[in-house]
Amino acid sequence: MESERFSPFVLYIERISKNIKRVADIKMEPYGLRSPHVLCILQLAKSDGGLSSTALADACGVDKAFVSRITSELMTKNYIMKDENARGKYKTKLVLTEKGQEINQVIVGILEECFKQVDANITAKKLDIFYDVLCRIDGGIANLLKQN
Numbered sequence: 001m002e003s004e005r006f007s008p009f010v011l012y013i014e015r016i017s018k019n020i021k022r023v024a025d026i027k028m029e030p031y032g033l034r035s036p037h038v039l040c041i042l043q044l045a046k047s048d049g050g051l052s053s054t055a056l057a058d059a060c061g062v063d064k065a066f067v068s069r070i071t072s073e074l075m076t077k078n079y080i081m082k083d084e085n086a087r088g089k090y091k092t093k094l095v096l097t098e099k100g101q102e103i104n105q106v107i108v109g110i111l112e113e114c115f116k117q118v119d120a121n122i123t124a125k126k127l128d129i130f131y132d133v134l135c136r137i138d139g140g141i142a143n144l145l146k147q148n
Contacts, residue, residue: 027110031103032077036062036070038107041079041096045104050083050093079103 024035033041043059044051051059057067071094074080079100083093096104119127 023114027114028107031106033079033103036060036066037074037079040067040070040074041100041104041107044080044094044096044100050095052091052093056094074100 021035024038028034028038039060040056043056047055047059053064053067053071056071057064060067071080075082077099078097080094081097083095122130
């Protein structure tokens with residue numbers, strides 16, 4: 001029965017998401033950061049030359065108002081800054097500061113430690129399959145939204 005898959009799927013996804021955020025909040029508390037800050041820092045670290053607020057919101061899967069609040073907090077803490085070379089209010093890119101690059105390395109270390117523990121009993125092949133399937137589910141749901 002297809003309908004029997006819905007509840008456990010949503011339950012597991014929601015529980016995993018909440019627990020990842022809780023772990024991030026606990027691990028980042030000594031640095032004055034929370035899980036939304038972590039996501040923004042990671043996305044900026046992956047970018048080549050920074051991201052606009054709109055691009056950062058898209059990369060994080062949140063709205064621009066949320067990004068505005070989080071980036072304001074990160075700027076106050078001197079983890080990110082506006083790219084001094086960018087011109088125009090809406091084309092300004094946000095980039096990591098030196099302090100932001102340092103905290104990104106801390107975050108990456110924490111993530112590696114966490115995933116090492118979580119992945120301990122899962123083979124690399126199974127993880128590859130899992131992420132492939134998860135990506136396909138995400139794409140299928142995105143396609144459903146486009147149709148409606």
